[in-house]
Amino acid sequence: MSKSFSAEHEQLGRAVTEIIVAYARGLDESRVTSEATPADLEKLFDEPLPQDGIGADEILKCFTEDIAPHAMQIPSPRYYGLFNPTPLPIGVWADALASAINQNGAAWRNSPSASVIEARVLRWLCDLIGYDQESFGTLTSGGSEANLIGLKCARDRAHELVRDKGVRAAAGDLIVYASEQCHYSFEKSVDILGLGRESLRKVATDASFHISIDALREEIERDLSGGRVPCCVAGSAGATSTGIVDPLDKLADIAREYKLWFHVDAAYGGALAFSEKRKQRLRGIERADSITIDPHKWMFVPFACGATLVREGGRVLRDAFDITPEYLSEDRGGADVEYDFFRYGQLGTRRFNALKVWMALKFLGVRGYAELIERQIDLTHYLSARLDGLRDFERVGQVETAVCCFRFMPDEAQALDETERDRLQRQLQQRIERSGEAWISTTVLKGRRALRVNINSFLTEQRHIDNLVELLGREGTKLIQERSRQ
Numbered sequence: 001m002s003k004s005f006s007a008e009h010e011q012l013g014r015a016v017t018e019i020i021v022a023y024a025r026g027l028d029e030s031r032v033t034s035e036a037t038p039a040d041l042e043k044l045f046d047e048p049l050p051q052d053g054i055g056a057d058e059i060l061k062c063f064t065e066d067i068a069p070h071a072m073q074i075p076s077p078r079y080y081g082l083f084n085p086t087p088l089p090i091g092v093w094a095d096a097l098a099s100a101i102n103q104n105g106a107a108w109r110n111s112p113s114a115s116v117i118e119a120r121v122l123r124w125l126c127d128l129i130g131y132d133q134e135s136f137g138t139l140t141s142g143g144s145e146a147n148l149i150g151l152k153c154a155r156d157r158a159h160e161l162v163r164d165k166g167v168r169a170a171a172g173d174l175i176v177y178a179s180e181q182c183h184y185s186f187e188k189s190v191d192i193l194g195l196g197r198e199s200l201r202k203v204a205t206d207a208s209f210h211i212s213i214d215a216l217r218e219e220i221e222r223d224l225s226g227g228r229v230p231c232c233v234a235g236s237a238g239a240t241s242t243g244i245v246d247p248l249d250k251l252a253d254i255a256r257e258y259k260l261w262f263h264v265d266a267a268y269g270g271a272l273a274f275s276e277k278r279k280q281r282l283r284g285i286e287r288a289d290s291i292t293i294d295p296h297k298w299m300f301v302p303f304a305c306g307a308t309l310v311r312e313g314g315r316v317l318r319d320a321f322d323i324t325p326e327y328l329s330e331d332r333g334g335a336d337v338e339y340d341f342f343r344y345g346q347l348g349t350r351r352f353n354a355l356k357v358w359m360a361l362k363f364l365g366v367r368g369y370a371e372l373i374e375r376q377i378d379l380t381h382y383l384s385a386r387l388d389g390l391r392d393f394e395r396v397g398q399v400e401t402a403v404c405c406f407r408f409m410p411d412e413a414q415a416l417d418e419t420e421r422d423r424l425q426r427q428l429q430q431r432i433e434r435s436g437e438a439w440i441s442t443t444v445l446k447g448r449r450a451l452r453v454n455i456n457s458f459l460t461e462q463r464h465i466d467n468l469v470e471l472l473g474r475e476g477t478k479l480i481q482e483r484s485r486q
């Protein structure tokens with residue numbers, strides 16, 4: 001290495017800063033999607049394993065010319081996707097700082113300040129959600145891991161031997177209940193935990209996609225009379241497809257009545273707690289035994305960072321995960337083992353993800369977050385009102401967070417069967433995608449394909465929503481013309 005370590009940082013830091021600033025400056029105008037196919041990109045990046053190194057400037061040029069333009073522009077104000085936020089600049093740079101000091105947050109000894117900051121961030125998240133001082137948690141790679149950890153605690157609580165002897169030997173057929181709208185990580189989790197995918201009951205929802213309490217009760221009673229062991233009920237606070245929040249207080253009552261573990265997947269909607277105006281939607285969440293909340297969704301920190309919170313404190317997580325390898329003996333004569341986060345979850349080596357959450361929370365404060373979140377919900381209501389004013393669009397469900405679902409149903413769709421109407425939604429989504437002017441997703445609600453918009457960029461303004469409505473109308477008209485020619 002010809003340059004000194006610090007000089008290399010300086011040179012790269014300046015160059016990368018320029019790239020990021022130019023990227024941020026161009027975001028509002030650039031295409032949201034790339035037109036490249038997987039084959040185009042394979043060709044672009046097709047080269048053998050480098051034998052000799054090249055200069056950083058050449059590598060950065062490749063980033064600017066080949067990688068960034070073919071990325072999905074998730075930070076764009078016109079990206080209306082899957083709970084993926086525009087990252088706060090302080091979070092982006094916090095990540096660089098975390099990489100520079102490269103702490104390993106598994107054991108306190110290898111991350112003294114980082115582990116204590118992680119505990120502080122978890123304290124803040126617990127306070128935010130309304131848990132008391134006993135509560136604790138762990139940061140995770142995201143909501144999937146956080147849900148897995150919550151369900152592991154539920155499983156282990158079902159019988160004292162289940163962790164060591166396995167599920168069936170110790171506890172019988174454990175059953176988990178969640179709404180049919182639950183995230184797919186629940187299905188994966190029950191599989192990973194040895195319960196089997198069929199142990200997840202996907203409970204029917206009402207017309208607005210909230211879990212039906214009557215249907216839940218019926219499922220539990222059916223399982224009890226069939227000799228199975230109801231173990232956990234999970235509520236959604238911000239379901240992936242619709243953004244709706246289940247009736248958490250009622251779920252907490254059911255959990256108490258049947259002695260079930262109560263988990264809330266608030267990966268997205270947990271951020272409602274920032275807003276005095278909106279947080280009553282989460283009523284009952286503080287009664288959950290465990291909660292998933294993802295800073296990398298509606299808290300605008302860059303990937304990857306989720307969290308599991310547990311009401312009864314770190315003991316619950318340690319009962320599920322603690323282990324002491326020889327080289328990390330507990331006998332260190334202090335409270336430091338309390339900060340060994342490898343004892344609270346599945347991960348060994350753990351990145352200093354708490355830094356970006358800590359910095360973001362300090363930078364915005366509860367009030368700053370409340371302002372952003374309320375604005376995004378207001379913009380979503382604005383979008384839904386605009387769509388309600390258009391003949392060709394039909395809204396599905398209701399707006400409870402910053403998600404709006406709807407269907408393209410022009411007069412021409414009346415003559416189509418349901419399969420063709422579903423195809424129409426996908427075709428419109430694809431046209432929007434190809435236009436590069438915005439990105440929206442589709443989902444399936446009550447068996448029918450719908451279009452879905454989530455406003456998760458703090459850069460999105462009313463003019464962007466007006467543009468989106470205009471784009472939907474324009475591409476919709478072209479789509480109908482194209483179909484009539486076929």
Ligand SMILES: Cc1ncc(COP(=O)(O)O)c(C=O)c1O
Nearest residue numbers: 142143144183238239240265267
């Ligand atoms: C409600 C909900 N829970 C959990 C997850 C999983 O989170 P992650 O993708 O961070 O693993 C998602 C992802 O979108 C989600 O929407």
